[in-house]
Amino acid sequence: MLFQIPKWLRRTGDAVLNLVYPPHCAICLCKTQAGEHLCAACRKDAPVVRAPFCATCSSPFSGQIDGPFICPNCRERHLHFACAVVCYQSRGAVRDLVHRFKYNGKVYLRNVLIDWLAETLNDPRLQAPVCDRIVPVPLHSTRERERGFNQARVLAEGLTGRSGIPLADCLKRIRYTTTQTIFDREERMENLRGAFQMRQSADVHDLHLLLIDDVLTTGSTVDECARVLREAGAASVRVATVARA
Template identity: 30%
Template sequence: MWLKKFLNKIIDFVYPRKCYLCNKIIIKPDEFLCDYCSKNLKINTKIRVLNHQNNIICISPFEYFGNIRNSIRRFKFHNYKYYSEFFAKIIASELQKINIKNFDYICYVPLTKSRQNIRGFNQAELLAKDISKILHIPCLNALRKIKNTKTQHELKLSERTVNVLGAFDINSDVNIQNKNILLCDDITTSGNTLLECVKILLNHNANSVTCCTIARSRN
């Protein structure tokens, strides 16, 4: 045991752990955040209605700007896969606070195979798997992306619905009949991507779909 602690100390010395938000070196290596970010962390969970007709809501603890934006970008584009645990913990805790229960499965917004091969991972899948561990709800690989799309926030609002139309399909052998599903993604902008996935899940007879993301973006 002492050897493990000793080796961990050497690793912390050579590769000091950095704050997940401001990226400065952390003195307490067991924490996610530095003292400053920990004290100033503003979790401002918003429940946004994405579709009134089917009562589809999305729960997001953060707004996509400042250090949260930088952190999500490191997570997605710079291979900081381990950030998933931190974000999942916050999303799971917020879901517990608003007391939405009885999810049968956690699913995630997929990437195309080519995009996933380039990035090496799907950040939404990592989040879903970590939330799954915390909330003890099985993670289901229900969806696949069958069409390459442009990045949503680079498009005009009017172009976003068309961009993701027909982009997703259900995986074969997946049975979600009468199941209540938590659908996970990293950020939401217009909500069109989530709604396109929701449409597929409801068309395959899911009972309900609730969405969650780390952050919501205003544009």
């Protein structure tokens, strides 16, 4: 039988831990409830993507538009995903937390990011047809070893926990691509060609997939993943991310 820590000791332990390391907001450092990493004020300050925005890539439009519209960027491309849904802009607190989570190994911040990601499930574009599987954008194994985790998989697992939609970790990244930030869109597409492959025995035939990444930038990475998934027989691919650049 496993040794059980008595309740009184566990409670004392938590209380002592909270004294030594009181729960605080990751942004403004104010005191928060146990288990909360963001205070209500900072949560309210997170930059939301507000309508009007592109029905395909959720890029906000600053002018006056009535009804649904597709941005010029999406109109001139042949995209392999149906839409990319995202509720927050990668600015201020949102960009800061994503950065700390991804590059500084602050994995405990995932719950805030998963909250923001899970808000996309309220969007009508993700409600019909129902998503059958959640698929994380893969990292190359070398990159994953360097970082210690794949941020997209951590987020996808969290979303599976919140939604009950099963996870299908069905893609792998077979090419170690150099960092994309210095490239324009054409160069990114070129750089990504052949970077992804289906895992052996993965079956996505006739399934509606929800592809997960941390931040949507040009959409080239998710589009290349979507291309591979559609080629493998997926009925549709939609995308959800925590934020958009």
